[in-house]
Amino acid sequence: MIALVEDAGFIYGSYALTFGAVGWMVWRAVSSGRRLGKQIPDDEKYWT
Amino acid sequence: MSVWRVAWLIARKDLRIEWSSRVITNQVLPFAGVTMVIFGFALDANTDVLELVAPGLVWLATMFSLLLLVQRTFAVEADDGALDAMRVAGVDARAIFFGKAIGLASQLLVLEVLLLFAAVVLYGETIQLDGAVLLVTTMISATCGLAAVGTLYGGLAAGNKGRETLLPLLTLPAVAPVLIGATRAVESALGTGVAELSDGWQWVSLLTVFAIAFGVGGALAFGPLIDE
């Protein structure tokens, strides 16, 4: 029983860590994109 | 002048500089010796552990000393902007690469012989005659690979401020195959632990492939890396 509980901690912890890291990467992408996007005129952006 | 002729001139220049300045003899070789001694402190010199791990320690000390040797070989050029001067004068980058690498390899070989001697004295290693050919071949093939990698990344890390600390980070992972292969081959040659003599030649082939790969790759990459 105790082993199962420890296992669960590792498993949920890993999922939390992974998705936390993913969420952080996503947040960083969006926020830096917005921040820098304000400082550069649109015609200089190759994707617009 | 052919690439090899120029390379030889550069290598000879480097060795002459060392002969007169003795920087490596007075600083790097003692450093290598000190490293071998402090390994003994760290690993409890009274047990048989040292004799077992001696090949690994020899190559570890070689790796650390390599970093110093590389920095030295490029410091010699950086002081007068000699690398740039050579390039501007039209010297083939491959010649510079091979020249520096040959000089570096010569210095490394001397270092390795001394480290092996230190291992015999400090760690109780014995060198058998039937392993001698394997031992020499290992040292030569490993040294060529180390010299190629060191020259390549040394060229990149040389000169500008804040770059020298990049050299260990780039070099040590890159020479991991050499560390693994050379240590195992020397273990076979010296008969430490359970190593068989026959295993050693497998490692020598890996070391040789490594040396050729980085010899060729390095020669091609050196020019773009030092031209700025």
Add this chain to the structure above:
Amino acid sequence: MTTLDPTTTADTEVSPSRSTGTNATRVIGIATVGAMAWLLLFALVLSPADVNQGESVRLMYLHLPTIWVAYLSFIVTAVASAFYLFTKNHSLGWDRLAGASAELGVAFVGLTLVVGALWGRLTWGVFWQWDPRLTTTALLFVTYIGYLAVRRLGGSHQQRAKRSAVIGLLAVLLIPLVHWSVVIWRSLHQEATILDVDGDPDIDGTMLTTVFIGMIAFTLLYVWLVMHRTRTMAMEDLLEDRGLDIALAERRAEGGAR
């Protein structure tokens, strides 16, 4: 309006604020969220526990996708580096793609190592083993950290691009050599059997499906992230250039004023 209406011209000048999102990234983003949700459903609920490992097999559904994406990232870095060096234009777009992809690769390898260590703790009882795959992965991690450090050496964008491209291609040369040496090394030793899940012939159909979903979800995530990061790097480069132009103009103004 073609009249000289001051408010409209003022409006268009003041609003250059498009961020890095486009229709393409929005579509990919939505697909990613959907795939991730589907992955979580399968990984945590629908797929069964393993006969040998029990529930800890669920970590495989994170571990395999992350290392897959890492390999993908590094392959993209290598290909982009080659395109930068060997095409006539030497377009910086390739360099930025290489750099963005390597950053993601390092992040995903790091994640792989951590989750792998936790999984190892559960299944083998140890956080680390010196087996070929782990050792090579650790060296891969450090090698590309070195690549990222080289990118930060400074100088012009073209200098950065050339240096990084060369280092990026050298990494491709190095990784097989590292792997080869580690494989021979570890095969010469007697070892406790490592649970090799990918080679498990009894792997359940649902498990395979879940792994597959995970690969898709994380690949979509990678594409989304690399598109945004590449665009952001383009803006960073533009800002750096602009800062340089401003500084040069100021220096010239100083010179002229004397």
